[in-house]
Amino acid sequence: MKRNVILGTAVIGLLLAVSGCAGTPSAPAADSSEDASAFKVGLVSDSGGFNDRGFNALSLAGLTLAEDAGVSFTSEARESASDSDLVPNLQYFAQQGYDLIIAVGFAQAGPVAEVAADYPDVDFAIVDVATEGDPALEDLDNVQGITFKxxxxxxxxxxxxxxxxxxxxxxxxxxxxxxxxxxxxxxxxxxxxxxxxxxxxxxxxxxxxxxxxxxxxxxxxxxxxxxxxxxxxxxxxxxxxxxxxxxxxxxxxxxxxxxxxxxxxxxxxxxxxxxxxxxKVDVAVSTVLKSFADGSFEGGTDVLYGIENDGVGIPxxxxxxxxxxxxxxxxxxxxxxxxxxxxxxxxx
Amino acid sequence: MNRLQVALRQVALLVVALVVGGLFIVLAGYNPFAVYGELLAGAGFNLVLAIIPGNPAGISTNIAAGNLFATINVWGPLILLGLSAALPFRAGLFNVGSQGQYWFGAILGVQLGITIGSNGGLLAAFLGAIVGGAVCGAIAGALKALRGANEVVTTIMINWLVVYTGHFLYGYAGPFANPVTQQPVSVPFPEGMRLPELLKSGITLHAGILVALVAVAVFGVLMSRTGFGFSVRTLGSNRHAAHYAGMPTKRLTVLVMGIGGAFAGLAGFVEITGTTGQITGSNIVGSSSFAFAGIAVALLGRNSAVGVLLAALLFAALQSGSRFLSGSFPPELASSLSGVLQAVIVFLIGANSLFSYLGGLNGIAARLPIRKTQGAVE
Amino acid sequence: MRHLTRSTVTVAVGVLIGVVILVFVTNGSGLAPAAILVSTLAIATPLLLAAMGGLISERAGVVNIGLEGMMIVGALAGFLISNATGSWVAGVAGGAIAAGLLALVHAFVSIVLNADQVISGTAVNLLGLFGTEYVFRTFFGLGSELPAIQRAPTLAFPGLGSLNIITIVAVVAVPVLAFVMFRTPVGLRLRSVGENPLAAQTVAIHVVKLRFAAVILSGVLAGIGGAYLSVGSLGSFSEGMTNGRGFIALAAVIVGRWNPFGALAACLLFAVVSALGNGFQVSAGISADLTAGMPYLLTLIAIVVFRESASAPASLGKPLR
The missing domain is CATH 3.40.50.2300 (Response regulator)
Structure with a gap:
């Protein structure tokens, strides 16, 4: 057992040494938001990952769509390997001062409710979840639900x-x-x-x-x-x-x-x-970003996409x-x- | 080999692992030093640098502390999963069933906790998770003891059975799915019943790590200070000898798998009541890496209490740190990179005689009697 | 066949009878017997190839729990190489070689370095799972449209349906392997290496060389099994597409008592229950969780009912020290 202690100490020592060597260049996270007008968007996938050929992939494509439409923002996307990653990923963005966090998938209803309650100044949008009717979400005025018919x-x-x-x-x-x-x-x-x-x-x-x-x-x-x-x-x-x-x-x-x-x-x-x-999850995400940019984003509401507003359909x-x-x-x-x-x- | 040599060797293995992982990073076109640095910063290990007077590295202590908390939250369940593989390993049994035991424990615990409610619900969940995991592990142990069924295969099959049962229970309109929101998710584990918060810096540090530390202590004492531990070790080194020494090998087999399962069930308890706060059917289906995580931790930690503790920390740092990589590495590659690093580390643990092998052909000749004999024959 | 112990034959016959009975009960599945057979063979193909691989390795005394990792590597390499060369043969060969190389590492670590074979196999699985994800995303990024690749052709059997050429290879591999293993000097050597390597050594059998060959061959077969999915059946790749098939194959080896026909029976049992599950789910609306879990339940029952006894190679998992 003592052998393991030494071993472990050595391993941790090495880790710290490497961390020390390379810590400096990576440290400042603040300088990425130099453009004052740009807001910061965090996107969190559910456990399906961004290569699901479904709503996670389309949500990520939504960021590009908004960018192409001229919305000015910086963004970062975090993939969740399992449900265990959801809360930490959301908290990470909230803590780092992101302005808008987009969560994808019904599995995030609970985690978003938890984190959004802790960070009333951060806005959240959640894809495939309606806040109305969910007791944990409906009283939060910084969460917008996005659902599709x-x-x-x-x-x-x-x-x-x-x-x-x-x-x-x-x-x-x-x-x-x-x-x-x-x-x-x-x-x-x-x-x-x-x-x-x-x-x-x-x-x-x-x-x-x-x-x-x-x-x-x-x-x-x-x-x-x-x-x-x-x-x-x-x-x-x-x-x-x-x-x-x-x-x-x-x-x-x-x-x-x-x-x-x-x-x-x-x-x-x-x-x-x-x-x-x-x-059109991509359009929905891009629309959220546009509304956030022009100040029309409203927390505590639900946006419902159907045939009428061209959120779903056939080519x-x-x-x-x-x-x-x-x-x-x-x-x-x-x-x-x-x-x-x-x-x-x-x-x- | 003295202790220093062993430690140095283990560190050298880690360096080799980092070099191999670095090749993967370079092949994808990124700078390995920057990525490793961010990995450690992402795990919150750069908090140490913030203690240096004047904080020359300019580290945000809030963020570093939050990242460290996230790492510790992963650390706890990984310790428990590691123990769930380590104890059976000590008895010569290979528990690939941590995934099923984790979920069976979590499901039993969470449903029991929710049913009982705020008065003792958390305790009920704790006990339920232990019982659920233990039952699930003991079944594989019993099949081994009574029918000689290979535990590798039975635990894998039981994993899938638990997975689909869980998926049914929490599926759309399933019996345990949230009746209010109609989503295939459990009702949230009530806020007041969750594992207590210890600290918070953006990210919450919950008491899961304490549960895991107690479990490690129990495991350590059990193995080194009790007759049970002695029997387990005897069983592991020679099944027949244990039998002839009058040890109840069948009962031991069931017991060992049961306790192993209980550790896995506790991992589920810690994760659900601490971090996720809910069970979703799709998470149950997509959790096949859980068992491997536990096995890898046990192997790296050489099935000892302290070893598991440290190995779990390393893997937690890799998993959690990769989650918070930013800037110099595409996030969609981050989790697979940390997986590759874990794989390379496990490979090298297996190949721990690599250095003596590389140390010279005399070394091989000495270590591989087969070569000598062959040489003689040829 | 002297080497086919009676118990093995009993298992094989028992399982096959079970399969036949199942097929008769299947009218409720809404599927014609021919359709069930074709679907069963299609589902069994990757399992069978990997199981034959696992069997060779284990008969030589090396545990290969890394089949799953080797399969997914074979699937990705097959896809990439078929895409690059425009030839399905090159794709399948590439899948076989890539998985064979991974097996070579497993062989080196577990035979030369005397590592615990389970540790090494675990590493193979981790590396396969995460390594393929890493490489796939490096090549194709996220959510891109995958190129169409040339696939292994299917052959039409009148009155039955069409079977992929790799399926036929897999089915033929079983008797070939059984013949080589039980009727040829190479097979005898291979088994003696798994049963008693020290004794084998004294009669000038090159234990290390044979074990290397066996493990590499197991990787090659598992790789073809994986390439069947990407290059044979689908012409596509997705992360985690092997979905635990390597473990089913491993179970089939054990349920089939390290005998090719036994493993074949176990793979067919699993596949036929899956195929019927699909049919019943579609026609009778039986819960997908039930039909998905059923093959695992039956495999578990098969393990418990057909006791393992002493048919495992005596030196399985023991490095030569």
Whole structure:
């Protein structure tokens, strides 16, 4: 045991020595904010990480988007490897005098509530969480919730898919449409529920297949799940599973079926991508930054993105889509906006 | 080898690890000295420099202290995870089940604590976590003792079973998910019941480290001062000898895995009631590195109490320090860099005879009887 | 087959019967038997390759818990090299070589330096997990669109479906390995090195050389298993995409009692339960947590039911001192 003491002392001594050597050049963190007009933004991912091909990646892209739009700010992004990193990452930014901290993901609701209460002078925005209805968040006036009505964008995609299916469009020769979720989470299920109802509204006899891979990383798990749906007659696969979903889309491609992308426009994957349900987290983040820059940012409120304010949706349809189907999609869009189309959030 | 030589060797290994890690940094196009310096500053170790009169390095003591607190908050659970691997290692058992034991303990503890509420809830969570972790570990021990089932495989399988059970319990609309917000997260562990705050400098230092220090002391005393410790060590050095000496090897196996599991359960307790304050299903699914963290700490610390303490500090510094890297290194590479460094360190611990190997071919010949024999045959 | 002990045959037959029964109960899964078979083989492919690798290494007396790390390295290297060269063969070979190099380090550390093999294997896993993340992000940054790479082709089997060429390699590898291990002098030497290295040494078997070869080969096979995911099945890479398959393979080696056919049976059991789980989840709406956990539960039960007894190589994990 004594041996270990010596050993440890030596190790720590060495660490300190190295720390001493290199401490000086790295020390001052203050000089990065020389531009007085620029505010400081911290971005904290959830445990999915910035390479999730989903809302974390898009949030990071939102910073670039704001920069391109001419908003003047300095920023730093911190990735959380697990939930254990959330509170320290938020506290780090708060302590270092950041003006606005953007937290991504429902897992951060609790941590943001905790840190925001401690730092009333720092503003927070949290993606995919509504402050209203969350007892820990709703009384804080320095937190803005940002949520999306994913079901509205997905409903349009469903109307498109269902309409094409009903009109006998190419590749629609089976009796089912599949959806592959990552983990079962509220936002994932909003996508799936909206999509399914959109399909049923146009093509009521469609068999709806749904499953979850329970992972956002294991692409082959999503692929095998999608294959099970394709074997059961699915003509199109809607993947709501971040990076894992690429495997499900690939299964659709190889089986000669359609793929429907999620979050960003995934048309770059190939011609088999029929459409994508876009959830503009990047625009939302950029909008928060703009509002912060012009002083219109309001804590204690929620911003809700849907079809109406173009926060969710589907990309422009190609001319190959029959005119009546295009018309049905536009009618659904109008119906959602005027409230005549009500989307139920339960999954079939 | 005397103690100084051993210490020097261990330091030399660390230097080699830093050099190898430095290669990774250089390959990505960054300056390793700056990155290492920031890593240590990120861990809050530069606080020492602030004590120098006049603070010539211009260190912000608030930030350094906060970073140090973050490191210590990581240190506690890592110590406990290290112990959960170290005790079974001493008995010749390989516990890869820390992940499952951590979560089973955390889940049982947190739910018990929330149910009981402010009167004794924290204590209930503490006890629940110990029991949950112990049960989870003891099952693998019992399968080993009664059915000869390889504990490496059973603990891995049990990990996954706990992971998916936990994911179900805290999943969307799951039985333990937050009924108010409808999110797949536990209700927050009540503010008044959390592990007490010790200090605060931006980042809170909670009492988790004290729990871990007590656990290390218990482990140290158990191993070196009790008959149990003697039995465990005998079991580890020679199972058959232990059996013929009349030791209850089967019961010991269950007990050792159970206590190992209890340590892991405590790690979950400390983390949830101290740092995160909640359990999310996705965090349970994405926690496969927990078991490795514990194993690596135990190995680096040579399964001794003090060793685990120091090894956990080193790994905590790497993990926490990389979190707060700023400026000279892209943050998206930071956590994988700290992982690579940990891997290289573990490699080198394994290869601790590297220096005698490099020390000369005579050294090899002496250490590897096989070579000599082969030479003779050829 | 003298070397196939009766108990091993019992296990293999028992598991296969179980598989057949499962397939019969599967009408509820909404999948045709052919679809289940194809899906089972696809899921089993990476497991099988890694398991064969693990088996070779362990038969030679070197524990290889680093299969997971070797697989993910094979997956990334396969992706990068297929992308760079435009050839899936080069990609798979690159994956095999990269994982083989990692195995070489494991071999050096655990055979020459007499390190604890478990320590070294743990390091391999850590290095694989974090090292691939580091390299992948260095190359592609965050969230970029990945290039399309050339993939290993699939072959169509009429009446069954299409199987990836690597799947066929994996399936063929099992009897080949069994033959080499139990019917050839090399196999005999390999096993003697794992059972009693000192005795092997006295009959002029080069223990160190054989163990090196075995460990490197185990890395090569695990690497191909990983490359199957990136270059074979998906044409893509994502961080952590092996998702614990190396550990399943390790379990399969032990459940299959260090016998190729036993390991095959264990891999198939795991894969068929996963495949059926997908089917049942889709058609019957069974909870995804239940279907995801079921293969692990059944593997655990298999371990407990089929007692391990004394089939492990006698000198497994013991460095030669």
């Amino acid at each position: 994913e079901q509205e964008g997905a409903y349009l995609a469903g109307v498109l898919v269902g309409g094409l299916r009903a009109s006998g469009f190419e590749k629609f020769d089976g009796d089912a449409i599949g959806t592959v979720g990552g983990e079962k989470q509220p936002s994932v299920d909003r996508f799936i529920a909206g999509f399914q109802q959109g399909i049923i509204s146009q093509s009521p006899d469609t068999v709806l297949l749904n499953g979850y891979s329970q992972t956002f990383a294991d692409q082959d798990a999503c692929k095998q799940l999608a294959n099970a749906q394709l074997d059961q007659g699915a003509d199109a696969i809607f993947a709501v599973a971040g990076g894992c979903g690429l495997g499900a889309l690939d299964a659709a491609d190889q089986a000669g079926a359609w793929g429907i992308g999620v979050d960003a426009d995934q048309a770059f994957l190939g011609d088999f991508i029929l459409t994508s349900v876009v959830k 422009a349809m190609s001319d190959a889509v029959p005119a009546d189907v295009q018309a049905a999609v536009e009618a659904a869009r109008a119906g959602i906006i005027d409230g005549s189309v009500v989307i139920d959030l339960t999954i079939k």
